[in-house]
Amino acid sequence: MSELADRLAALEARVAALEASSSAAPTPEPSAAPPSTGGAVGYSGDVHLAGDVSWTISYSPDGVLDLPPERSVEVLAALGHPVRFAIVRALLRGPLSATALQESLDSTSAGRLYHHLKALTGARIVDQQARGDYRLAPRTVVPALVLMLASADIAGELR
CATH class of the missing domain: 1.10.10.10 (Winged helix-like DNA-binding domain superfamily/Winged helix DNA-binding domain)
Incomplete structure (x- = not known):
């Protein structure tokens, strides 16, 4: 895969992650859902080792705890x-x-x-x-x- 294709794939993955984290999930019943902890956790990088790679991702703490x-x-x-x-x-x-x-x-x-x-x-x-x-x-x-x-x-x- 070419460097351009790699960069495009990385960009598409970032967009998909952002869309997934920002899409509205159905609101659970108030009595069944624990209170939201709020905040955000994430990481990012702009790396120039064997090529140029930029990456940023952020999730809510609740979202991280709910990942399989x-x-x-x-x-x-x-x-x-x-x-x-x-x-x-x-x-x-x-x-x-x-x-x-x-x-x-x-x-x-x-x-x-x-x-x-x-x-x-x-x-x-x-x-x-x-x-x-x-x-x-x-x-x-x-x-x-x-x-x-x-x-x-x-x-x-x-x-």
Whole structure:
């Protein structure tokens, strides 16, 4: 996919997210709904690593709490392994072949590498461009960096 197509896809995803967050949901019965917490939580980024990517998203705290957990847990589990985390860090700098990834990870065998890549592609974090060539989809660059930053913050690494 060309850089222009990647940027268009990222823009379309942003518009869809904005439309989804601003569409009026049916109002539940007053007695059945917990009080709204109000406020907003979000993140944004303007990243120039292996290409230019801009991303902004914002949700209400209630909206975040109402998101189905299954896919989110899959993403967090995929990033929760040190080798997978290292793969994502390497791919944030740009696309790499499986051979280059294996070399950058030192002691990981080809079989283990493909096992980890399968988990990352299944969680839609990593895209396979061509046979043996991998990259982060533009739509995942800023969220991946935010997850890395947020986890470092929770771990106390930023203080």
